[in-house]
Amino acid sequence: MADTPAIELQHITKSFGSTRANHDISLSVYHGEILSILGENGSGKTTLMNMIAGIYFPDHGRILIDGEEAIIRSPRDAYRYRIGMVHQHFKLVDVFTAVENIILGDNEESPRFNLKTAAAKVREISDQYGFELDPFKKIYDMSVSEKQTVEIIKTLFRGADILILDEPTAVLTPQEAEKLFAVLRRMRDAGKSVVIITHKLHEVLSLSDRVSVLRKGEYIGTVKTSEADESLLTEMMVGKKVTLNITRTEPKDPRERLKVQNLNCYAIDGVQVLKNVSFTAMSGEILGIAGIAGSGQRELLEAIAGLQRVKDGEIYYIHPNSGKIEDLTEKTTLQIREMGVRLSFVPEDRIGMGLVGNMSITDNMLLRSYRSGRGFFLRRKQPQQLADDIVEQLEVVTPDTRTPVRRLSGGNVQKILVGREIASSPTVLMAAYPVRGLDINSSYLIYDLLNEQKENGVAVIFVGEDLDVLLELCDRILVISSGEITGCVDARGATKEEIGMMMTQGGGEKRA
């Protein structure tokens, strides 16, 4: 390790509107080391790295490269400082070959257009670090791991000495991840600095030399990996328990309402997103689902709602009065509704899946109820009434109910969506991140609404990201990690550390 850090961040602060993504963060990356940036979702890891890569510009603070202040305004500037970043979502042109993608936009450095010499250079880089890549393979013929290789080589091709990878293993199989780690170690040994953004503890411990931890936009600290263990890192990552004072009543007369057994689902690209998921949701209780974002929560809810293809496994619904058991597996939303199952779903994608942005509040109400109308013409009276009620009771800030939903703020959009779903008096209510982007008051309003539904004997399934809230609000918490259920705990006795460990374990280690 050289004495001057390759990158030094001093007091970096970045805000988006009123939310502060990074606050007064100072950390350094040295030559020839692998540094992990560890933190939960929304802790500001990616934002911080994007400032080094030239995507964002810091509001305050300085970035020093090799001891000198650097102004990085664009990815091109970043390359000039020999910084390359591999984003979570690849920026590749599908119908181009690997080498075409690699040289794209590189015309200033090499004025002559020559694919052959470029391909030779790509092969040279591949050999040096142990990549396997055919430079003339088209991107659409590639696996996710190959695409990532293209992205990494793209940065090396432009001479990057500092390589930042945003959640590089999120899309890889354990074997592919191991290969990647081997390459990264070779790069470190060649004197390059590697920064990986991750929330997987075992990766941090097996790969990196040092770990810097962020929590809610703040810098918590940096430790040497050799001196760290899982419990220390978890504590740094999730922090101490905070009391929120959400009222929680004992479930009244809990009965089985929804039963999921051995559910397996695959995404379109063939990746298994749910693995042998089994659980039961009871009436009159709130079942929390905790997990790092993208661990299969979305697919799980969509599978229940009839929006996601199920490979195998069963989903049963037990009617509240008759006790009749219905099989919901592989049924469409419409079929589910026709069976008399009152299932409500508040998706995480509010405008898009939940509501139609360009339509008014009233018309969005109509979307849920138009099937009950008779005749050719729309009857707006009832939905109009419902819209008025929601606006009044949930204190939605809007000029009137004719305003397109798109123009409302996030919190108000969410109130409308939750209000509409509750109005159909569901027996199962599924809500994915219902308080994301909401301020404290709106959040509490949503918690109260969920509690009210629980009181009414609804089986509430709540996918959340804030562990403090999950612990205070839910009766039981199901922990999901890489599509697997890694635990189910009673929220009254559980601790954050316990859940944090379950969220980050499994996946990689278990599959390998």
Next chain:
Amino acid sequence: MWIAFLQRAVMQGIPLLYGSTGEIITERSGNLNLGIPGIMYVGGICGVIGAFFYESSAAVIRPLPAILIPLLCSLVGSLLMGLIYSFLTVTLRANQNVTGLALTTFGTGIGNFFGGSLIKIAKSDMPSITMTTTSNYFRTALPFAGKLGWFGQLFLSYSFLAYAAVIIAIIVSYFFRHTWTGLHLRAVGENPATADAAGINVNRYKYRATCIGSMIAGLGGLYYVMDYANGVWSNDGFGDRGWLAIALVIFALWRPNFSIFGSIIFGGLFIAYNYVSNIGMSTQELFKMAPYVVTVLVLIFVSVRNKKDSLGPAALGQSYFREER
């Protein structure tokens, strides 16, 4: 007869080749310009306006200005059309289909308005105006065309604009594959966000591609009047060649070198009814449909084969706005 048929097919195909080469460049930048029929029409009438005023004002009509003036007028006219389209769709991010269709209506209207005006100024007896001298200069064939029998007729009998069309198509084809600008242009049409991240100025590429594409397409209109129609302009004489040019883009799988052959096939299919004996008016129209039927077949074929490179630029028809994700 076959030689004559092929020769006519080529001549029929040249305007389509110009139109499709122009449209391919435009579409490669992600702009689906359905205004091509209007732009070609404007390219034609602007050439006519230039030629008309030169012929009526100059005492002696010399070959060089007789060719350059209409050529320049045509290029400027279609460039303006391209600029309108780019401004609306790239800067103002208007819907591309609506803008394109509006431009076609607009271009046809402009053409007919000025065409009608010129007919009136010329006090012509027929609903058309004729620029024989200019057309003769435009139609000058290679010197040995007449002496080499069928070979001369098939390969050497065309005017310079016809050869230019083929040469432009070949150059554009090479340009896509073997230059930085070509690579960047294709990236813009496939994935503008990626191109943007690579430091490519997406809007500038879209503007340039659309304007250059329009100018090339406009030459198709000029060729039609000056060569194919022997310098006779009559309103609505251009027919649906503009739409054929757009169909040809799909037929040629967005490759200008394919579109050279495609244009001859389309041209041949378009005039085939003349060479089939004993058919009525109604059957004629069925024959004229053939190019579109072939295009649909090609579309079905490539869709079934589902190879991503032959389905056109991925971001075709979408406006790009960096902050929108």
